Amino acid sequence: DAKTTQPNSMESNEEEPVHLPCNHSTISGTDYIHWYRQLPSQGPEYVIHGLTSNVNNRMASLAIAEDRKSSTLILHRATLRDAAVYYCIPSGWNQGGKLIFGQGTELSVKP
Amino acid sequence: SQTIHQWPATLVQPVGSPLSLECTVEGTSNPNLYWYRQAAGRGLQLLFYSVGIGQISSEVPQNLSASRPQDRQFILSSKKLLLSDSGFYLCAWSEGGAQYGYTFGSGTRLTVV
Numbered sequence: 001d002a003k004t005t006q007p008n009s010m011e012s013n014e015e016e017p018v019h020l021p022c023n024h025s026t027i028s029g030t031d032y033i034h035w036y037r038q039l040p041s042q043g044p045e046y047v048i049h050g051l052t053s054n055v056n057n058r059m060a061s062l063a064i065a066e067d068r069k070s071s072t073l074i075l076h077r078a079t080l081r082d083a084a085v086y087y088c089i090p091s092g093w094n095q096g097g098k099l100i101f102g103q104g105t106e107l108s109v110k111p
Numbered sequence: 112s113q114t115i116h117q118w119p120a121t122l123v124q125p126v127g128s129p130l131s132l133e134c135t136v137e138g139t140s141n142p143n144l145y146w147y148r149q150a151a152g153r154g155l156q157l158l159f160y161s162v163g164i165g166q167i168s169s170e171v172p173q174n175l176s177a178s179r180p181q182d183r184q185f186i187l188s189s190k191k192l193l194l195s196d197s198g199f200y201l202c203a204w205s206e207g208g209a210q211y212g213y214t215f216g217s218g219t220r221l222t223v224v
Contacts, residue, residue, distance in 0.1 A: 030209075043203075043217055097207060100157060
């Protein structure tokens, strides 16, 4: 399985952009990079995923390094509701398409 | 649209009692189904997954079992609960394959006393 490294915690100010990094240097060429977040006392919520190209959706943007060994989740304007644990998860054929969660990054947002 | 239902939301059970948690998915057919557990203050651990009726794969040895009696129904069971079975249990579904995202249920918080 591809190993991931994420900061244990990060802080952001409300309405400012947030860049959440993830290193996945052992990622396989066919692994997708998934990002999920988990708010307190809730199940994880899908945020975004991509393979090689940068991806945008209504929640966030995903910037994938050209060598795919790292990626960055970008929240363009953090709100208090974005305070959560963010998980970066490579997933592909080696994992049978399964999502194996690591420890993630706990993001706190200050008003 | 697809929805996932999980119940009950909370459960308090004595040690040694049986357990049955149910998860159902609507609006899709032949989904991949998953059971995860999150112990207090810890990450999510994949317990079981299923790619079809009657097909169950176990990720970790434990006191629990899973069954898939119908295409969109996934059940987590135990014959005798242990204190260590306490945790937040989450069901999820996907269309299968790494190119698809997962949708998680709202979870069951189980406390074994």
